Amino acid sequence: MAGLSVNVDHIATLREARKARYPDPVSAGILVELAGADGVVVHLREDRRHIQDRDVRILRSVVQTKLILEMASTPEMVGIALDLRPDVVTLVPEKREELTTEGGLDLMVHQSSVAETVDTLQNSGIPVSIFIDPDPEQIKLSHRINASMVEIHTGTFCDANAAVKKEQAFSNIVDAVKLAHKLNLGIHAGHGLCYSTIKAFKGLHEIDEFSIGHSIVARATLVGMENAVKEMRALVKAL
Numbered sequence: 001m002a003g004l005s006v007n008v009d010h011i012a013t014l015r016e017a018r019k020a021r022y023p024d025p026v027s028a029g030i031l032v033e034l035a036g037a038d039g040v041v042v043h044l045r046e047d048r049r050h051i052q053d054r055d056v057r058i059l060r061s062v063v064q065t066k067l068i069l070e071m072a073s074t075p076e077m078v079g080i081a082l083d084l085r086p087d088v089v090t091l092v093p094e095k096r097e098e099l100t101t102e103g104g105l106d107l108m109v110h111q112s113s114v115a116e117t118v119d120t121l122q123n124s125g126i127p128v129s130i131f132i133d134p135d136p137e138q139i140k141l142s143h144r145i146n147a148s149m150v151e152i153h154t155g156t157f158c159d160a161n162a163a164v165k166k167e168q169a170f171s172n173i174v175d176a177v178k179l180a181h182k183l184n185l186g187i188h189a190g191h192g193l194c195y196s197t198i199k200a201f202k203g204l205h206e207i208d209e210f211s212i213g214h215s216i217v218a219r220a221t222l223v224g225m226e227n228a229v230k231e232m233r234a235l236v237k238a239l
């Protein structure tokens with residue numbers, strides 16, 4: 001059965017919108033765990049637009065399930081990860097102008113620097129997942145550089161409106177998942193998933209964990225964090 005990790009970045013987005021002290025993503029991390037999430041995810045961006053260093057530090061000491069740190073493959077972030085020791089690091093591409101992470105890491109372009117980061121972190125005992133598009137070449141390269149896991153980008157599928165595009169995007173995800181499984185990579189999936197798109201993953205049991213943020217935080221503003229996480233947890237359980 002797949003797990004559910006909840007990304008609490010957007011609690012920090014709300015806080016930073018007013019440069020206030022609330023809402024606190026640390027409190028959100030505790031609440032999502034109490035509601036049954038299998039992990040808490042935060043993305044410490046280079047520009048610190050939402051999650052701050054203090055958030056990750058406190059979350060590291062209070063999260064009891066699993067703390068997943070999303071970060072760019074840069075010397076600054078590697079230093080922070082080595083110091084903080086999250087349970088998993090997910091390497092993501094980062095552009096200052098983007099609204100959110102827009103695509104997977106392109107290992108055709110960044111293979112050698114990402115391989116170095118994977119080696120450094122994994123040699124220190126921190127498993128690394130690489131956020132990649134559902135593309136067989138990216139899966140093979142992730143395997144070649146010895147990453148423990150991949151996180152398959154589900155955004156193209158979730159955002160597609162036309163049925164043909166959606167079908168093609170999902171078929172790419174299925175192929176990527178099957179290949180990653182064959183190569184013995186751990187498999188996470190995420191980006192853009194909501195209470196409706198998650199249902200498409202029924203039967204795709206090779207996925208170990210879904211990483212979901214925006215839709216859960218958005219729903220939590222209306223029904224509360226506990227209900228929002230529990231509803232998604234039930235949908236993931238039913239896959």
Ligand code: PXP
Nearest residue numbers: 101131190191192211212213214
């Ligand atoms: N996985 C990765 C690697 C991400 O960068 C994000 C967004 O921060 C997510 C999952 C969660 O995406 P969403 O907020 O759209 O659920």
